[in-house]
Amino acid sequence: KQEVTQIPAALSVPEGENLVLNCSFTDSAIYNLQWFRQDPGKGLTSLLLIQSSQREQTSGRLNASLDKSSGRSTLYIAASQPGDSATYLCAVIGTYKYIFGTGTRLKVLA
Amino acid sequence: EAQVTQNPRYLITVTGKKLTVTCSQNMNHEYMSWYRQDPGLGLRQIYYSMNVEVTDKGDVPEGYKVSRKEKRNFPLILESPSPNQTSLYFCASSSLAGGDDGYTFGSGTRLTVV
Numbered sequence: 001k002q003e004v005t006q007i008p009a010a011l012s013v014p015e016g017e018n019l020v021l022n023c024s025f026t027d028s029a030i031y032n033l034q035w036f037r038q039d040p041g042k043g044l045t046s047l048l049l050i051q052s053s054q055r056e057q058t059s060g061r062l063n064a065s066l067d068k069s070s071g072r073s074t075l076y077i078a079a080s081q082p083g084d085s086a087t088y089l090c091a092v093i094g095t096y097k098y099i100f101g102t103g104t105r106l107k108v109l110a
Numbered sequence: 111e112a113q114v115t116q117n118p119r120y121l122i123t124v125t126g127k128k129l130t131v132t133c134s135q136n137m138n139h140e141y142m143s144w145y146r147q148d149p150g151l152g153l154r155q156i157y158y159s160m161n162v163e164v165t166d167k168g169d170v171p172e173g174y175k176v177s178r179k180e181k182r183n184f185p186l187i188l189e190s191p192s193p194n195q196t197s198l199y200f201c202a203s204s205s206l207a208g209g210d211d212g213y214t215f216g217s218g219t220r221l222t223v224v
Binding site for chain 1: 143150151152153155158168198200202210211212213214215216217218220
């Protein structure tokens with residue numbers, strides 16, 4: 001059974017720092033992996049989708065990498081801003097199912 | 111604009127009173143799914159559908175029903191809601207079961223059962 005773990009569960013950093021969020025999964029037989037952002041009480045906003053044949057994707061200050069063989073993905077946020085404060089979720093996409101991690105709650109301090 | 115629309119956004123109801131949460135997508139997606147999100151438990155899949163008239167149980171289907179009579183709509187039905195179904199519910203869709211273009215989520219429905 002696929003299990004997805006995100007470390008750390010919570011993170012506070014000063015504005016301007018570069019940071020890395022981690023996502024690990026137990027079964028490497030995945031189709032894709034997707035990173036989401038969720039603001040408190042709100043819906044999920046897609047940040048990046050990495051297909052299984054890709055190793056990374058970039059959007060603005062965000063870069064996500066995928067290493068299927070080791071069961072790991074990282075989300076790199078450059079030059080963090082207070083507006084980046086949110087919960088970040090990774091989802092591993094298998095057959096007819098997305099398995100979500102429990103998220104990393106990020107707070108960027110001004 | 112490509113989107114998944116859920117209604118209502120907020121709902122307070124009493125135990126045992128049947129309710130339906132609607133979900134509609136305008137992207138011609140085959141795959142649709144319902145999740146509930148609870149503190150400390152993350153997102154858990156309730157039901158999913160791979161196409162019209164094709165539905166299957168997720169991880170926590172007890173107390174819920176779904177139907178997929180049209181490709182764009184995937185309503186979630188609570189026949190007899192109970193307080194343990196108080197939660198934040200999300201509908202999501204994608205073009206293929208493997209999600210080659212990723213998942214698109216609705217804005218959520220916050221349900222309170224008293």
